[in-house]
Amino acid sequence: MPAASQDNAIARWWRNARHTPARLNLALQGGGAHGAFTWGVLDALLEDSRIELEGLSGSSAGAMNAVVLADGWMKGGREGARQGLTQFWTAVGRQTPTGMVAHGEGDALGLSTASKVLATWAAYFSPSQLNPFDLNPLRELLVRQVDFEQLRRHCPMKLFVAATQANTGKVRVFRESELTIDMLLASACLPKLHRPVTIEGEPFWDGGYSANPAVFPLFYDCDSRDVLLVLLSPLEHQQTPHTVQQIEARIVELAFSANFMREMRMFAQAIEFSSPRFLTMGRLERRLHAMRFHMIDSSQLVSLQSTETKLLTYGPFLAKLMRQGRERSAVWINEHFSGVGRRSTLDLKQHFI
Numbered sequence: 001m002p003a004a005s006q007d008n009a010i011a012r013w014w015r016n017a018r019h020t021p022a023r024l025n026l027a028l029q030g031g032g033a034h035g036a037f038t039w040g041v042l043d044a045l046l047e048d049s050r051i052e053l054e055g056l057s058g059s060s061a062g063a064m065n066a067v068v069l070a071d072g073w074m075k076g077g078r079e080g081a082r083q084g085l086t087q088f089w090t091a092v093g094r095q096t097p098t099g100m101v102a103h104g105e106g107d108a109l110g111l112s113t114a115s116k117v118l119a120t121w122a123a124y125f126s127p128s129q130l131n132p133f134d135l136n137p138l139r140e141l142l143v144r145q146v147d148f149e150q151l152r153r154h155c156p157m158k159l160f161v162a163a164t165q166a167n168t169g170k171v172r173v174f175r176e177s178e179l180t181i182d183m184l185l186a187s188a189c190l191p192k193l194h195r196p197v198t199i200e201g202e203p204f205w206d207g208g209y210s211a212n213p214a215v216f217p218l219f220y221d222c223d224s225r226d227v228l229l230v231l232l233s234p235l236e237h238q239q240t241p242h243t244v245q246q247i248e249a250r251i252v253e254l255a256f257s258a259n260f261m262r263e264m265r266m267f268a269q270a271i272e273f274s275s276p277r278f279l280t281m282g283r284l285e286r287r288l289h290a291m292r293f294h295m296i297d298s299s300q301l302v303s304l305q306s307t308e309t310k311l312l313t314y315g316p317f318l319a320k321l322m323r324q325g326r327e328r329s330a331v332w333i334n335e336h337f338s339g340v341g342r343r344s345t346l347d348l349k350q351h352f353i
Helices: 003-019 032-047 061-092 113-122 137-145 148-154 181-187 216-221 244-273 283-290 307-311 315-339 348-352
Strands: 022-028 051-059 101-103 109-111 158-165 171-175 197-199 202-206 226-230 292-296
Touching: 022 032, 022 061, 032 051, 032 061, 032 226, 032 307, 032 315, 051 061, 051 216, 061 137, 061 148, 061 158, 061 181, 061 315, 137 181, 158 181, 158 216, 171 181, 181 197, 181 202, 244 283, 244 307, 244 348, 292 315
Parallel strands: 022 051, 022 226, 051 158, 226 292
Antiparallel strands: 101 109, 158 171, 158 202, 197 202
């Protein structure tokens, strides 16, 4: 091949490579109202046409975001997914009356004193006493918006919705081909607020207790080797809790993060201890060494530091979190997108060992 033709061929290959969409798998943490931060992250990712999504794994609010995104994409592509998320979180934002919101310094928002007293009082009652008709506003919202029947048949991406088997503590991961509204509600079933969701004769609670989120399905069941972790719980706190309320809040947070931290530590150690030589690598080792991890987290965001605001389903607060999620996502795209398909931009050993 003449040198000029060879140069033209290389140039065409480079142009095509530059415009090939980057395929990502997303691991989406749960966190109640804080899931609006993830809404913002997803909105920015969907806005970038270079990014394609293969697998979405989520628990609780992370599962809600994943399913609503997939449903919106099925109905209207990339823009349909963005509109679906906006519709969902706008509806969620109407759940908290203004009188239950306290306004702090600047634009800080939190639960009012009356709301805190109500939450404390409610802790002394079981779901059957507190909510005898097992009312769940999310059910009505999801019935209106998500077409589960069509999603089971034509889901545009792989879905992994985690829930916790209440009697064994085992994680159950529901796939898009079997997904029902009960399975999604099981993933977000807080046992102090709702009765267990029964599926195939088994009771289920919030998926965050056993996987927040589950990363292993993205490793075993997806072709893309790039996993983007979208985290709502900080990997490190600057202060140690001292009051009873602070200690209880930290204990709950640690309980919801423990399995995820252990799973990520497993990935970090498995990669480190597996054979570095290609000729001696087995299938598992080759897969491990091909994995590329990335992260968008909510560290140092004051608006997400309080555990109580996970219950603050108040429109202006959710909109604020959405904007912050978009900003964090834009920074990640600007600084780390070039690593997708090439290298990890997250140091697993530093963060999880």
